[in-house]
Amino acid sequence: MVSKCGKSSYILSTKPSILCEGAVVGRTEGEGPLKEYFDKIYYDSASSQESWEKSESLFQQQAFLEALEKGKLKPKDIEVMFSGDLLNQCISSSFGLLEFSVPYLGQYGACSTMAQTLLLSGLFVDSGIVSLAAAVTASHFCSAERQFRFPLEYGGQRTPTAQRTVTGGGCAIVGESTPGKPCISAVHIGSMVDLGIKDANNMGAAMAPAAAQTISSFLTDTETKPSDYDLILTGDLGEVGSKLLYELMLKDGIDISSRHKDCGLLIFDREVQDVHAGGSGCGCAASVLCAYILPKIASGELKNVIFAATGALMSPTSSQQGESIPGISHLVNLSFG
């Protein structure tokens, strides 16, 4: 039974559990600091597919299959699937997940997709609409570069504020409360925020205001403070966006710096790997959450976690037409079962 709390936070009283999860990544991610945590690493940039888009679809599919396998589940057990991605018309979700014939609600939250799909899965299970829901997403460095920036063959220089789209996917399957599994205690549905950032090579700055608004609102709604959480995890603000997030929240008198980590900074070693301001993309938050964070909650190493992924709701067309970049951030509060 969901109960609303404050402006846009919701307490999930049955505490639905994340029963199982899958995370698969590409080579650069598989050479980073989290390499031992992923279920599968593909070392070929197209993961033996004919195109990067098909490779991205494969990451959606494999993340879902890994999660099913761990949970000893079959596709037909899943009553509803929420999925989305960054590709035009979300084709990596549709083509990757088509064959499973699972009731499907396509989502568009850009890089906030893992939080958005997990939030919806939690609400559906807590309300008793379904017993099992899947949250799936993926992204791919090569398909994103081609679509949002330049063809890789062009060899364009990337700015220091640019982030590297993670090649990877993640899936979390949500079901009824189960001891020993990470549970979803609360969620917050974000609103769009636009502070006028227009630089498509600085997504962290465009998305930080949305993260600040969502985290602040959630703390206010639930009457909690940063020290009530072991970890406040953002999706892919990277180096630039994370610093801006601290600054913006400090203006509201909230200091999250000692609790905060960002998936885009966890997944790569910026000293060694050429990833500029850190990782980004739907697959960044998805693969880090599923591979690295959820097991730590399951083991009790982390007891109370805020997961706030952010998305930039722009397109190359809107940028070419001179529009700024609206951001959004959805939040899932995860707790030790």
Next chain:
Amino acid sequence: MVSKCGKSSYILSTKPSILCEGAVVGRTEGEGPLKEYFDKIYYDSASSQESWEKSESLFQQQAFLEALEKGKLKPKDIEVMFSGDLLNQCISSSFGLLEFSVPYLGQYGACSTMAQTLLLSGLFVDSGIVSLAAAVTASHFCSAERQFRFPLEYGGQRTPTAQRTVTGGGCAIVGESTPGKPCISAVHIGSMVDLGIKDANNMGAAMAPAAAQTISSFLTDTETKPSDYDLILTGDLGEVGSKLLYELMLKDGIDISSRHKDCGLLIFDREVQDVHAGGSGCGCAASVLCAYILPKIASGELKNVIFAATGALMSPTSSQQGESIPGISHLVNLSFG
């Protein structure tokens, strides 16, 4: 309280009502047979905006504002907004609805978006998650042609099976059961279907199998038959897709021809207007449902209606890579309050 019924249908026991709705369209739609029903008609193809994309955003915004006005509501009364569109990264939704600062969950269901957003609004209200939810979508002939087919200036010939993307938007605001308002009795979450159609100029054929599967499953799940409904309304199958739908359903022994109408055939007069196989796009089902059908349910002229919108989950990239076109259809059962 939502209760599951059969494989993927859900009965909404509190029967949430559609409290108010808005529908705005462009010139061609405003010259068609439904012209007297729309709230607003823009006669300039860009509706005084700088680009077609911004014009499409305006349709989202105006549909929402018309609905709010009829319901004597303010944006801050809406607890969650579900919206999506056909543009890359769903920018007509994000830029059109940004200013309202409403908690926002972006959807991608292609031309099934009106059914998908309405279905989610109904489930959220029936479960008690929120009291007021908005379902919004729009499409634009010129932005869709440029993005999916050819620049209009190229003057390409369209095939007889091609449909004309509707320039228009619709919004329905869902709240608690209210006598005299159309209510959502049940919904069905569709699964993707792909029978191998690859012709991007024949979307009706690509989407008909999904409509057939969804309508058949819903009838089976709810143990009802076509004659139990006054109207079985599809979103935008057009002339070609509607005929295919009858054929596919007849194979299952179900004849819907006497009950069926398609929004894509209602919105234009194909004898007089140069629209080939009929209307299409998110705005087609949205504007016809909101302007023409919902008032007929409110008045009791229609008592029990199946609204099954369909979407083609492809992109120009997937078509260029030789992929077929997966379809999906979501269903909302609307009843006289």
